[in-house]
Amino acid sequence: MAISNTHIAIIGGGCAGLSAAVALVDRGFHVTIFDSSSQLGGRARTVLVENNSLMHLLDNGQHILLGAYRETLTLLRKVGVDENQAFLRQPLKIKMQSSAAETIFSLKSAHYLPAPLDMLVGLITCKGLDFSERIAAIKLMVYLKKTHYKIANDKTLESFLIEQKQSHQLIKMLWEPLCLAALNTPVARASTCIFLNVIKDSFSGSTFTSRKKSSDFLLPSLDLSKIIAYPLSQYILSKGGEIKLNRRIRSLAIHDDGFCLESRDGQSLFSHVIIAVPPARLDKLIGSIPKLKNVLLKTQSYGYQPIYTIFLQYPPQTTLPDVMSGLSNTLGQWVFDRGRLCNQNGLFAVIVSASGPHQLLSHDELALTIAKELNQAFPNIPKPLWHKVIAEKRATFSCTPDLARPTNKTLQPKLYIAGDYTYADYPATIEGAVRSGIACANLISNHLD
Numbered sequence: 100m101a102i103s104n105t106h107i108a109i110i111g112g113g114c115a116g117l118s119a120a121v122a123l124v125d126r127g128f129h130v131t132i133f134d135s136s137s138q139l140g141g142r143a144r145t146v147l148v149e150n151n152s153l154m155h156l157l158d159n160g161q162h163i164l165l166g167a168y169r170e171t172l173t174l175l176r177k178v179g180v181d182e183n184q185a186f187l188r189q190p191l192k193i194k195m196q197s198s199a200a201e202t203i204f205s206l207k208s209a210h211y212l213p214a215p216l217d218m219l220v221g222l223i224t225c226k227g228l229d230f231s232e233r234i235a236a237i238k239l240m241v242y243l244k245k246t247h248y249k250i251a252n253d254k255t256l257e258s259f260l261i262e263q264k265q266s267h268q269l270i271k272m273l274w275e276p277l278c279l280a281a282l283n284t285p286v287a288r289a290s291t292c293i294f295l296n297v298i299k300d301s302f303s304g305s306t307f308t309s310r311k312k313s314s315d316f317l318l319p320s321l322d323l324s325k326i327i328a329y330p331l332s333q334y335i336l337s338k339g340g341e342i343k344l345n346r347r348i349r350s351l352a353i354h355d356d357g358f359c360l361e362s363r364d365g366q367s368l369f370s371h372v373i374i375a376v377p378p379a380r381l382d383k384l385i386g387s388i389p390k391l392k393n394v395l396l397k398t399q400s401y402g403y404q405p406i407y408t409i410f411l412q413y414p415p416q417t418t419l420p421d422v423m424s425g426l427s428n429t430l431g432q433w434v435f436d437r438g439r440l441c442n443q444n445g446l447f448a449v450i451v452s453a454s455g456p457h458q459l460l461s462h463d464e465l466a467l468t469i470a471k472e473l474n475q476a477f478p479n480i481p482k483p484l485w486h487k488v489i490a491e492k493r494a495t496f497s498c499t500p501d502l503a504r505p506t507n508k509t510l511q512p513k514l515y516i517a518g519d520y521t522y523a524d525y526p527a528t529i530e531g532a533v534r535s536g537i538a539c540a541n542l543i544s545n546h547l548d
Contacts, residue, residue, distance in 0.1 A: 105129060105547065108360055108369040110348050110384065113141020114529050115517035116375030117331040118174055118536030124338035126544055131369075132340065133362065135347035140328035142491060143529060150412075150485045158323045159489050160408050161435050161448040163280060166315035167300035168530040170537060175326065178334040185326045186317040187422065187440060191218070191301075195227070195272055195425040198475040203227050203427055204272040208314060215244060218302050218314065232269045239263045240302070248299035249292075253500040256294050257286040276425055279432060279452040282498040282526040283404045290500045296524050318423065320441045327529075351384045357513065373539045375517040379403070379493060390510040397505050398520070402497035405458065407451040407490050409469045411483040415444035419477060429472040430457045430465070445484075447473065462488035495527030496520050507538045513546075515539040 105128055109116045112134035123130045138144050146159050164171065164186065172182065182188075195204040204227030209220035222236045242263070250259065256278055260270050275286050281297045282289045301314045319326055332342055343362075350361045357370045374384055378398035385391040409431070419436040426432055431449040438444040449469050451457050457465055466486035474480060496502075504523045507515050517535045525531035 105370045106131070106368075107371045107373065107543065108133065108358070108367070109373045109375055109517075110351070110360075111141070111375030111517075112136070112139040112328075112332075112342065112344075113375060113518075114143055114171075114327065114532035115141075115519065115536040115539075116373065117328070117335070118170075118533040119373050119375065119517055119540045120335045120340055120536075121174060121178065121331060122537050122540030123543065124335055124340045126540075128543070130335070130340040131367075132335070132342045133346045133348055133360070134342075134344050137344050138324070138328065139332050139342070139344070140324055141532075142494060143323050143327050145322040145324040146489070148487050150487065155487070156322055157410055157487060157489065158319070158408075158448075160406055160491060160494070161433075161450050162319060162323065162529065164317035164319075164529060165297075165301055165313065166311060166317065167297075167313035168317070168528075168533075171530050171533045172317075174533055174537075175330070178330040180326060180330050182317075185319065185321050187320045188311065189316045189318065189422070190312070191221070191314040191316065192421075192423075193273070193276060193425060194421060194423075195276070195427045196476045197427050198429055198472060200476055200478050204425075206273065208312075210312065214312065214314065215240060215303050217312070227272055228269060232266050235264050235266065236269055236273065239265060243295065243298065244303060248295040248303070250295070253290055253292045255287060255500060256289040256291045259291040260286070272427070276432065281528075283406060283452045283495040284498045284526070285453050288497060288499050290498050290502065290526075292500070293498050293524070293526050297526065316423070318435070318440055322441075348384065351388070353388065353511070371513045371515070371543055373515045373517050373536075373543075375536065375539075377493070378496065378518065378520050381516075388511055388514075391514070394505045394509060394516065397503045400503070401520070402499070403493040404453045404495050404497050405490060405492045406453075406494035407457060407465065407488060409449040409451070409466055410487045410489070411447045411449065411466065411470055411473070412485045413445040413447065413480060413483050417445045417480050419447065419480075424476075426472060426476060429476070430455070431469050431472050434473065449473070462490070498526040507535060508542055513543075515542060 107130050109132045112132050120130050145156050148155050190210040191208040193206045197203045206221050206225040208217040278286050278289050346362045348360050352359045358372045360367050422439045424434050433450045435448045437446040470483050517539045519527040519531035522531035522535045
């Protein structure tokens with residue numbers, strides 16, 4: 100089939116769908132994106148919220164990217180995003196603050212050394228672990244490098260760490276925060292294999308320059324929509340792609356050698372389709388296609404994990420000692436000073452990842468609890484002026500051991516699936532979504548070639 104006869108529908112305008120569209124329009128394909136929302140970006144977008152008749156722009160979650168996210172960073176560079184303006188790049192640094200206003204654990208990589216020496220020196224010099232715990236952590240890092248970050252049989256991360264003689268304190272202060280940040284799944288349920296893939300890319304990955312490493316944290320210093328959805332969509336439109344917002348696809352049917360999509364505008368015919376919606380929405384699109392029953396069987400067994408972001412607005416002059424701090428023995432897990440990060444002075448964002456007792460609280464109760472925790476950890480801050488809780492109740496799939504995940508290519512010719520849940524080596528991350536979208540574009544391009 101010639102390119103001129105190829106019209107590709109992408110259902111879903113999140114990171115997976117947008118990255119697929121960019122790759123396809125670059126190769127001259129006619130692409131149309133359908134999204135049921137009024138905004139692109141999926142879970143990585145900026146939302147408008149009201150408080151006391153005033154409107155505020157808030158991200159729908161406080162995302163952290165890693166220096167190891169090579170495909171995401173390459174994609175953003177392609178569409179003109181200046182990394183230095185879009186992100187605050189920080190060397191790996193974990194600082195855990197207790198409710199007693201003291202730092203109980205801190206680790207900072209030796210950024211001047213190549214990987215993995217930077218992490219090993221960081222473990223030697225960290226605070227909050229005794230000598231035997233530091234040695235145990237170093238032994239584990241050496242063992243992982245020797246075994247190429249692979250294990251024979253997947254198991255929960257907690258059981259693996261206990262086998263590797265990691266103490267309760269070591270798991271609580273180091274491995275559990277990393278696991279929650281990377282997999283959004285508690286260590287007692289998280290997949291060791293997937294966690295080790297992230298650790299491998301981050302801690303033994305490339306040193307791009309003396310200032311850029313795979314283990315670096317990249318904290319968005321602009322609204323997420325300005326970093327992802329807007330530049331990607333403008334690039335797609337500039338290359339002749341089409342974007343249709345508020346267009347929920349009601350049905351997808353096989354039609355001759357292609358597909359028929361029905362939306363409120365009526366029916367449209369396409370030669371290829373990429374489905375880039377969350378797994379929980381797949382059944383409404385592919386339930387009537389016999390060759391995709393295996394995909395439904397896999398995804399319908401998924402569990403999901405929430406992410407709560409609690410925004411607390413303090414007087415504009417209020418700041419925290421660090422842009423990003425960890426919290427211990429609290430409901431809140433990470434707190435970000437968005438005044439220092441993106442000029443939203445006095446605004447703090449607190450993350451609560453995965454399931455837990457916080458889900459039993461109302462939003463007001465949760466915000467009050469978090470405000471009290473912050474006041475105990477940082478006694479100098481005043482009372483907040485207002486709060487907003489954004490709860491993504493199905494933010495990610497539960498990244499459990501041996502989770503069966505569908506591939507991008509399906510048994511139905513010319514129909515592909517994109518999304519972080521299809522990139523089997525990674526948990527639910529922006530990088531996994533981007534890689535899956537690019538993989539779908541490559542499959543279509545290679546097939547036509």
